[in-house]
Each structure stands twice: as C-alpha cells, then as structure tokens.
Amino acid sequence: MRLAILGLGNISGQYLAQLPALRNLELVAVADLRPDVAQAVADRQGVRALTPEQLVADPQVEVVLNLTTPAAHAPTTIELLRAGKHVYQEKPFALTPDEATAMLSAAREAGTRLGVAPDTVLGTGVQTARAIIDAGEIGRPVSAIAAFGCPGHEAWHPNPAFYYAAGGGPMLDMGVYYLTALVTMLGPIEAVVGMASRTRGQRVVPDNAPREGETIQVEVDTHVQARLRHANGALTTVITSFDMTASTLPHLEVHGEEGSLQVPDPNGFGGSPRLFTHPSTGWVEVADRAGFVDAGRGYGASDLVSAIEHGREPRQGADLGRHVFEVMDSILASAHSDRVVSIQSSCERPAAVPLGSMPFDS
Known part of the structure; x- marks a missing residue:
C-alpha cells in the first residue's frame, strides 16, 4: 500500500x-x-x-x-x-x-x-518469552514484575516538554511498552490499583542537553506504581518513573508455579530471555524461538x-491499543481516587509471530 x-x-x-x-x-x-x-x-x-x-x-x-x-x-x-x-x-x-x-x-x-x-513486542525478545510461557515451561503464570526508571528525558531529547504535558509522563510514555508486553504474554487485565506522585512542578533542562537551561512546566505525575490483576488470575506490579537519578532498571520478570522468566526490555525488539526452572542449576539463556528477526x-x-x-x-490492532490505554488511564485515575478500578474493555491476545517470518508474509 x-x-x-x-x-x-x-x-x-x-x-x-x-x-x-x-x-x-x-x-x-x-x-x-x-x-x-x-x-x-x-x-x-x-x-x-x-x-x-x-x-x-x-x-x-x-x-x-x-x-x-x-x-x-x-x-x-x-x-x-x-x-x-x-x-x-x-x-x-x-x-x-x-x-x-x-x-x-x-x-x-x-x-x-x-x-x-x-x-517492539513483535520482535524475538518478547515473542520468545511468550513461546516459553505458552509451552508451559514455567507452569501456570502467577505473577509478574515490570519496572522502568530514569531521571527524565530532558537530558537527551531535542523537544522534551511534551513528556511533561497531557499525554506524557512515565506511564503513558514508557509503561505502554511493559503493559503491551504483559498483555501479549499473559492476556488482558481486569482490575488495577495505582499510586502516583509529582516530585516537582518545574524541571530545568541540564547542562549540555539540547535545550540547556530551559524551564519545563510539569503537568503530569512523574512516578507511578500499580498493581494489576489479569483475567487469568496472575498479579502484576508495575513501576514507571522519571524521578530516579540512577537505577539498574529496566526490568521485566514473569513467575509461574514451576519456574521464572526474565524477559528482555520490551522497549527493544530483541534480546534473549533467561529461564529458571526447578530443579535447576541457575538461569539459562534461551535462544530465539519466535518473533520477527532483526525487527524495527x-x-x-x-x-x-x-x-x-x-x-x-x-x-497491534485498535482493540489491544484501547485496552492497554484504558489500563494506563485507570491506573492514573486510581492513584487520584484511592480505589480499585475495574477495566471495562478486553482484547484477544495477538497472534503469535513465527520465528523467521516477515510481517508481510501472511
């Protein structure tokens, strides 16, 4: 086309x-x-x-x-x-x-x-992790932990102000990668509870950044934490933040009755999942099993x-996009209402991506 x-x-x-x-x-x-x-x-x-x-x-x-x-x-x-x-x-x-x-x-x-x-979830990283879960190698999924943290995008982005305006913030900007990956791997989400904070009302672009010295008005929460309940019963904890001076994040893990899975950063297309099953001698890196290779x-x-x-x-259709957006919007609503919010929408898990295929194949 x-x-x-x-x-x-x-x-x-x-x-x-x-x-x-x-x-x-x-x-x-x-x-x-x-x-x-x-x-x-x-x-x-x-x-x-x-x-x-x-x-x-x-x-x-x-x-x-x-x-x-x-x-x-x-x-x-x-x-x-x-x-x-x-x-x-x-x-x-x-x-x-x-x-x-x-x-x-x-x-x-x-x-x-x-x-x-x-x-990004169509690449080999998340798709291989999904294949491991679907094959039952960690047993029934029980929980997941997803976290992203950084000091904010003003240190590198040529136009960072919109990250702190309506539609910005760490949940809508970065949480979408983790939530899309979680729905792809574990299925839709049915309820959320959130907490959020806004560390400061203004940010100053640091030295040597593209807009050095510029003041940015902060209109959104810049640290968001949430707990989610998937329709399959799995419970997920999500953290997204623009208020971490330094961290070892990002991080995404899925835990099942029989094993644990470290998932590559869903803000990228590749990477190798690491699997730990019991009894085991430790974490084992898993070669690509699914996904578009070298995708972008x-x-x-x-x-x-x-x-x-x-x-x-x-x-990556509209129903998935609407569902993930409702989850993020409901997390922020919960953070300001101090209540559990039920998710009204749902979606089918997207079709898995066969290893080595191309998106235009079928």
Missing part, C-alpha cells in the same frame, strides 16, 4: 530506516506542520512533501503513519480514518477514554483499519497492511 508519514519528529528516523525492508509498504509522501522539515525529508527520501491538509485529501495515500505528538493523535487519526485511509499510530493511543472510543467508532464507520504502537519500528504498520490484505486481525 502507498504510505505517507504525518509528523517528522525525533522518532520518524527509526521508521524511515526500516521502510525499505517492508515490501508491502511504498513511501510516497511525508507531511509536517513545518514545511521546511517536510521538504528536507522528502528530498532525502525521493518523495513528495505535503501539508497535513494535503495529505488527508491526497487520493494516492492509502495508509498513514501518524507520528504526531500525543495531543494530536486522536484528532488527526479520526480525520484520516474518515478520509478513507488506514492508520498506524504512535503511542499513546489517546489522551482520554472518550478519544479512544471516538477513534474506534471512526474506523468502524469508515470501514478503515487502525493499528497502534508499540510494535514500522513492522507493526507492515503487519497492519498484511492483515488488511489477508482478512485477519492485525497483531
């Missing part, structure tokens, strides 16, 4: 680097609110530079990679879906439950398809197009 990219910020380079390997996607145009940026990228890629309005109206564009900032995700995606275009959207899925519902309704009414990041950002969009062509559900 003929593809356009909307939004040419920091993440777009990773998608552009992968597109040549994804033969069911043909990049034909790019668009950004900054015409000079769009033209520069278009010249390098040998495609057309469009305004966002021109992209929406362009009959040649069949599918759009929506890489805009979080606040723009829902309005731009809804407009694109209604214009008859399929959309693969960067995370987070939405800013509010109403936005999430509106996007699903727009896709259903227009007969278009919506996919959502992160597609864009594989989810390719899988979306393949799903359209073959009449199946995309692995």
Whole structure:
C-alpha cells in the first residue's frame, strides 16, 4: 500500500530506516506542520512533501503513519480514518477514554483499519518469552514484575516538554511498552490499583542537553506504581518513573508455579530471555524461538497492511491499543481516587509471530 508519514519528529528516523525492508509498504509522501522539515525529508527520501491538509485529501495515500505528538493523535487519526485511509499510530493511543472510543467508532464507520504502537513486542525478545510461557515451561503464570526508571528525558531529547504535558509522563510514555508486553504474554487485565506522585512542578533542562537551561512546566505525575490483576488470575506490579537519578532498571520478570522468566526490555525488539526452572542449576539463556528477526519500528504498520490484505486481525490492532490505554488511564485515575478500578474493555491476545517470518508474509 502507498504510505505517507504525518509528523517528522525525533522518532520518524527509526521508521524511515526500516521502510525499505517492508515490501508491502511504498513511501510516497511525508507531511509536517513545518514545511521546511517536510521538504528536507522528502528530498532525502525521493518523495513528495505535503501539508497535513494535503495529505488527508491526497487520493494516492492509502495508509498513514501518524507520528504526531500525543495531543494530536486522536484528532488527526479520526480525520484520516474518515478520509478513507488506514492508520498506524504512535503511542499513546489517546489522551482520554472518550478519544479512544471516538477513534474506534471512526474506523468502524469508515470501514478503515487502525493499528497502534508499540510494535517492539513483535520482535524475538518478547515473542520468545511468550513461546516459553505458552509451552508451559514455567507452569501456570502467577505473577509478574515490570519496572522502568530514569531521571527524565530532558537530558537527551531535542523537544522534551511534551513528556511533561497531557499525554506524557512515565506511564503513558514508557509503561505502554511493559503493559503491551504483559498483555501479549499473559492476556488482558481486569482490575488495577495505582499510586502516583509529582516530585516537582518545574524541571530545568541540564547542562549540555539540547535545550540547556530551559524551564519545563510539569503537568503530569512523574512516578507511578500499580498493581494489576489479569483475567487469568496472575498479579502484576508495575513501576514507571522519571524521578530516579540512577537505577539498574529496566526490568521485566514473569513467575509461574514451576519456574521464572526474565524477559528482555520490551522497549527493544530483541534480546534473549533467561529461564529458571526447578530443579535447576541457575538461569539459562534461551535462544530465539519466535518473533520477527532483526525487527524495527514500522513492522507493526507492515503487519497492519498484511492483515488488511489477508482478512485477519492485525497483531497491534485498535482493540489491544484501547485496552492497554484504558489500563494506563485507570491506573492514573486510581492513584487520584484511592480505589480499585475495574477495566471495562478486553482484547484477544495477538497472534503469535513465527520465528523467521516477515510481517508481510501472511
């Protein structure tokens, strides 16, 4: 399908680097609110530079990679879906439950398809971990622990302010990787309880960073902890933080009745899980068993197009995206209401990825 990219910020380079390997996607145009940026990228890629309005109206564009900032995700995606275009959207899925519902309704009414990041879970790391769990090698899953911590993105990101505005914060920005991996491995979540804090109301970009000395207003919680109950009975603890000066995180483990599993960082596509079963001499590294090999950002969009062509559900589809978003939104709501929140949505576990396949194969 003929593809356009909307939004040419920091993440777009990773998608552009992968597109040549994804033969069911043909990049034909790019668009950004900054015409000079769009033209520069278009010249390098040998495609057309469009305004966002021109992209929406362009009959040649069949599918759009929506890489805009979080606040723009829902309005731009809804407009694109209604214009008859399929959309693969960067995370987070939405800013509010109403936005999430509106996007699903727009896709259903227009007969278009919506996919959502992160597609990192399609790589060999998480997929091999899932294969180990599905094979029963740790027995019935009982619990999981997921944690990410850092001092914040202002030390490296060229435009860090949106991480501290609505749609930002460590749960929506980083928790989505861990929760998507947990749902992929253990299935949907039915209840959550959360706690959260905001260490300071302003942040100053440190020396030698891209926006050195700039002051950022903090509008979101910057340390979030949660407990989750999966529909299969497993209990998960999740920590995401922009308030850790230094840590040994990230960390993701799944524990079963007969063994334990260390899962590679779900913010990446690869890595080797480590398995401990009883009786055992210790942790054993597990070779790749499943997943797209050497994958990168864009594989989810390719899988979306393949799903359209073959009449199946995309692995990173709207139902999964909506469910994970509701879990994150409910964790934050619980943190401010001091109560357990039941999750109203659910989803099927995405189809497993056979080792060595490509997203455009079937």
